[in-house]
Amino acid sequence: MYVLFWFCKSEAKKEAMLRKQDPGHDTLGSICCRVTIEGEYAEIGYVHIDCRKSAWDAENQRLKGNGDNNKKHNKWLNEFKVKIERTFDLLQIEFEHVTAMLVKEFVTEKRLFRFSTLHLITEYIKDRELEVSEKIIVKATVDIEKNYAKNFTNYLESEKLTSRQPRTFDEKIISGFRKYLYETEGFGMPHTHKHIVWLKTLFKHSLKKKRLKFNPLEGCEIGTDNTKPDTTHLTVEQLSKLAKFDFSDLAKRGFIAPQTAHKCELERDAFVFNCFSGMHHIEYTNKLFRIEHCKEGVFLKGSRQKTEEDFMVKLLEPALAILSKYGGSIQNLPSKSNQKRNDTLKQIAVLVGIPVVLSTKIARKTFTDIALNELMMEVSDVASCLGLKNDRYLKHYGRIREKRIAAKMMSWNDILKSA
Incomplete structure (x- = not known):
């Protein structure tokens, strides 16, 4: 053609x-x-x-x-x-x-397609990939949606619903998909809820593109995930212990292989560096940041790929030590795929004796907790360091603890003296 x-x-x-x-x-x-x-x-x-x-x-x-x-x-x-x-x-x-x-x-729409659900998914993904090429969204967003689409397709196949016309879908398809994600895939409520939100988005988008005559899921209520944001982080003591831990000593004593010790040391350094930079895994792995020296200190600067917001962080001593260890070059900082990093981090937590299921997200949340509750930084400044558009989503990374409130609030006697 x-x-x-x-x-x-x-x-x-x-x-x-x-x-x-x-x-x-x-x-x-x-x-x-x-x-x-x-x-x-x-x-x-x-x-x-x-x-x-x-x-x-x-x-x-x-x-x-x-x-x-x-x-x-x-x-x-x-x-x-x-x-x-x-x-x-x-x-x-x-x-x-x-x-x-x-x-x-x-x-010219003189004749219309009768799209199957699989066709709707295929066309939706193509539309989203076109938005990536136009820099409207980032590739990581589409990769996540492809995973949602794969799980929905697996559900349809398991229930023999792939040939069912989309116009016949109703709330039962949502409840069935939700049950499948809970029971078969073993997903938690927040992750399951994201799948359901995506499913409604798929049908809404398909109607907009005239692939459907009407949206059968438009009036279906899906509620919220009803969960509080997970702000799990390392304490200052745990982070300090991790930063100083000697994996080579475990290898010398025969507890782990030298190759394992080397692998753990590299990933530990990457994790600790991100605990002090607050960077997302994508920006760190793709080296989408730079180091700038000025009289106020050494700063890490970049642009968040997802939000296209600039971020800037002053590097503290532990991060500077790690940067120096790798020749002062960001290209030399160790990096792996997200899955491999998380697998190694879980192993590290066991070896170091930290009762936290470590992941790349924990580093970003640890930075947030330190910034809010140890450094007493303003909420808007912390959001800016993370590359968020505003502080609305900061609650997903950290929460204000008693230590901050206690430091911020004067005693009544101090108020009387100042009065």
């Missing part, structure tokens, strides 16, 4: 007269679209873009220049082409022979 966008001269009397008077007249016109398959073509027609002939780049099938209006039109042309190509792909699944006219009928 070949998609062509082409310039069609305006047939308005004024333009026709101007062209007759001056053969070099830069005429007005419209951009049209044509689809060709195996030598046969169909005119899809006007794509709602008008321009002068000189503004149209026929070779590259786009408007010339970088003006805001031209950028908007070129983006629309790209999206329209993607729509045609995806329509062609879907038609190839349903029809033995796909013609240009058949593509036109579905693109």
Whole structure:
């Protein structure tokens, strides 16, 4: 299949007269679209873009220049082409022979697809990946949604519901999926709730894209996860113990292999560094940060990939020691995949004797607790260090403890003296 966008001269009397008077007249016109398959073509027609002939780049099938209006039109042309190509792909699944006219009928919505649930999921993921390419969302978000989609597909297969039409879904599909995640997958309430929220988003998005005539899940209530945010973190004593722990001594005494000691030391250093930087695993692993020296100290700066918010943290002594240990270069700091890091961290917790199930998230939460309750930093400043848009979501990383309240509140006698 070949998609062509082409310039069609305006047939308005004024333009026709101007062209007759001056053969070099830069005429007005419209951009049209044509689809060709195996030598046969169909005119899809006007794509709602008008321009002068000189503004149209026929070779590259786009408007010339970088003006805001031209950028908007070129983006629309790209999206329209993607729509045609995806329509062609879907038609190839349903029809033995796909013609240009058949593509036109579905693109112009004279005929509509009857999307299966699996088709809705596939198209949703494609839409989200397109948003990644346009930098509207980050790849990590799509990766998470792919996992939700996989679990929902597994549920449909286990219940033999893959052939059931989406329009027949109701609250039973939500309760069944929830039960499957609880009992079969063993997920907790918060993680399960995120799956259900995603499922409703899938149907809402599908309606918006006209893949459904109505949203059968629109009125279904899903409630909240009814759980308090998990702010598990290391205490100052536990963090200090971990930072100083000698894994090589365990290897010398024969408790662990030298290779294990080396692996644990590397991951411990990465974990402790993040306890003092507050970085998310993605920014740390992809080295999406930089080190800057100034008279006030050494600062770690970067931009949060998920929120696109800048973050900045002053590195304290333990973090500086780790940075120095690896030659002062962020590229030398040890890094692994999230799963491998978490596997090693669980092993480290047992070896060091820390009664916490360690993970990469615990480092970010430990930083938050230190910043709030030990350094007494303002809540908005802590949110800024974490790269959050505001302090609304700070509750998911840390909570204000008694120590902070006690330090902040004066005694009544001090109030009387100051009065």
